[in-house]
Amino acid sequence: MPHTRTELIICEHCDSVFTRIPLDAGQTAYCTCCDGVLAKGYRLDYQQLLALTITAALLLVFSNAFPVIQISFEGLANETTLADSVRVLAQGEITPIAAVAGLTIILAPALQIGVLGWLLAHAIQGRRAPGFKRCMKTLEHIRPWSMLEVCLLGILVAIVKLAGMLEVHPGLGLWTLAMLTVLMILMSGKSIRRLWRELPEPDE
Ligand SMILES: [Zn+2]
Numbered sequence: 001m002p003h004t005r006t007e008l009i010i011c012e013h014c015d016s017v018f019t020r021i022p023l024d025a026g027q028t029a030y031c032t033c034c035d036g037v038l039a040k041g042y043r044l045d046y047q048q049l050l051a052l053t054i055t056a057a058l059l060l061v062f063s064n065a066f067p068v069i070q071i072s073f074e075g076l077a078n079e080t081t082l083a084d085s086v087r088v089l090a091q092g093e094i095t096p097i098a099a100v101a102g103l104t105i106i107l108a109p110a111l112q113i114g115v116l117g118w119l120l121a122h123a124i125q126g127r128r129a130p131g132f133k134r135c136m137k138t139l140e141h142i143r144p145w146s147m148l149e150v151c152l153l154g155i156l157v158a159i160v161k162l163a164g165m166l167e168v169h170p171g172l173g174l175w176t177l178a179m180l181t182v183l184m185i186l187m188s189g190k191s192i193r194r195l196w197r198e199l200p201e202p203d204e
Pocket residue numbers: 011012013014015016031032033034035036
């Protein structure tokens with residue numbers, strides 16, 4: 001009897017095809033041809049993922065509401081939030097950079113969190129969200145545009161570089177940005193692709 005599509009798994013590295021076996025949390029399946037990772041057992045269920053998504057939404061708001069960096073020099077002090085930095089870029093000579101910055105550190109993560117929340121809110125009820133296919137494809141398309149970790153690294157480099165000349169303090173927004181970056185890596189990785197397999201397609 002031929003296998004159905006959902007029972008098979010293809011190695012991303014060498015294109016070998018295997019039969020999928022159920023894995024427990026923490027277990028990993030490796031390709032017998034190239035030793036590449038085929039699949040991992042999921043540690044988080046939908047409810048936990050949804051809780052993380054809501055946390056990420058709050059952290060994103062905090063990252064934009066509170067200053068990420070505070071600078072002071074001889075009694076003068078200044079501080080900036082992520083949104084402020086985009087606004088300042090938009091007023092300068094390199095306006096296109098503002099659009100890229102706004103997209104990669106605010107819009108793309110916000111869209112990712114919104115779509116994930118929508119999908120997971122329905123997944124905990126065991127069904128596909130309306131517009132499921134479009135949402136799943138959107139998540140794949142925007143993942144490369146979400147660059148919070150690059151932003152975080154840039155801010156850390158700026159803090160280290162400026163520390164020799166000025167008094168530089170990381171703001172509350174930087175801590176929430178760091179937590180958000182870790183959460184986004186946990187939630188929005190390839191593991192969310194399991195929704196395709198685990199949620200049955202409704203009868204047309
Ligand atoms: Zn392989």
